[in-house]
Amino acid sequence: MLGGYDTTSGGNAHRADAPTRIPVPSLLRSLLSEHLDPGYAAAAREPKSPKLSSRAAQWGWQLLAAVTVAAVFALAWSQAQATAPGMRESQRVLAGTVRAAESETAQTAARRDELAAVVEVEQRRRLEGDATGRMLLADLDRANLAAAATPVIGPGLTVTVTDPGATPDLTDVSKQRVPGSRQVILDRDLQLVVNSLWVSGAEAISVGGVRVGPNVTIRQAGGGILVDNQPIASPYEILAIGPPHALQDNFGRSTGLQRLRLLETSYGVGVRVSAGEGLSLPAGSVRDVNFATETGP
Incomplete structure (x- = not known):
């Protein structure tokens, strides 16, 4: 067994028969006597690292949130x-109420049309008997035509506009005229077409019937178009009664058709314009006209 390091070794004092201690360097002595690195012992004596504690707390909060x-x-x-x-039952009841209201509305509208036809027949029977009545009927017919209150049959133009279908490549959003929507034809497009037909010489127009x-x-x-609060869907059929050849020539130079051709080229909208005979337009709804009057002193 090696002796320890003698601090007096090498001195002048010497005793007879005394063992001589051999100096041993401290590094070698520590390697032979201390088997645990001092750094590990110091780390074991230190408290837990704040970083480890904060990480454990973070994991705990994440687990609690999950x-x-x-x-x-x-x-x-x-x-x-x-x-x-309960929701399904409520939906069923609401759907039944809507269907009942639609049926009642349709019956009421049919009854209104029948009564209007009766009034028309009786009105003409009583006014056609003299010249004054016939003049009054002529004025009334012109007013009803201007108010779109009578059905019309005659030659004119049919403009059919069709929204493009979804392309096979669903990732292609470059042809979305409205972000997030596949709809291309908007209300302002149909408004421009109708106004262009009026300017081109149309005497009566219907959109989607x-x-x-x-x-x-x-x-x-939303994603639909309403005409007089009635929904219409693609293909949008616009009928215009008027002189067919002049109407077609004038509409061919109008801004409405130019807009449709631009949509056709840019978005693939279907546009078809054709002249025809015997186009039939229904009567429009007649509303009461209210006039404001000044009141007070």
Whole structure:
């Protein structure tokens, strides 16, 4: 066994028969006697690192958040399952109410048309007997035509506009005229076409089977278009009664057709313009005209 390091070794003092200690360097002595590196011992004596503590706290909060989210979704799912039968019943009742209202509206409109026809026949029978009555009937016919209150049959133009279908490449959004929507034809396009037909010489116009007259609007409603508050869908058929050849020539130079041709080239919209005979337009809805009057002193 090696002796320790003698601090007096090499001195002048010497005793007889005493063992001589051999100096041993401290590094070699530490390697032979201390088997654990001092750094490990110091690390073991130090408290836990703040970084490890904060990381553990972070993981704990994340776990708590995940558990909370899972609990919220589970609660929402259970509530949805509990209320689903009641919601389906409410939807069924509302759908039945809507269908009943639509049926009643259709019956009322049919009854109105029958009564209007009766009034028309009786009105003509009483006014056609003298010259004054015939003049009054002529004025009334002109007013009804201007108000789109009578059905019309005659030659004219048919303009059919078709929204393009979805392309096979669903990732192609470059042809979306409205971001997030595949719809290309908008209310302002149909408005421009109708106005161009009026300017071109049309005497009566219908859009999607709805007669265009005073107080009739063409408006966008979400993903659909309403004409006089009635929904229409692609293909949009616009009928215009008037001199067919002059109407076609004038409309061919109009801004409305130019807009449609631009949409056809840019977005693939279908545009077809044809002249025809015997176009039939229904009568439009007649509304009361209210006049404002000054009141007070």
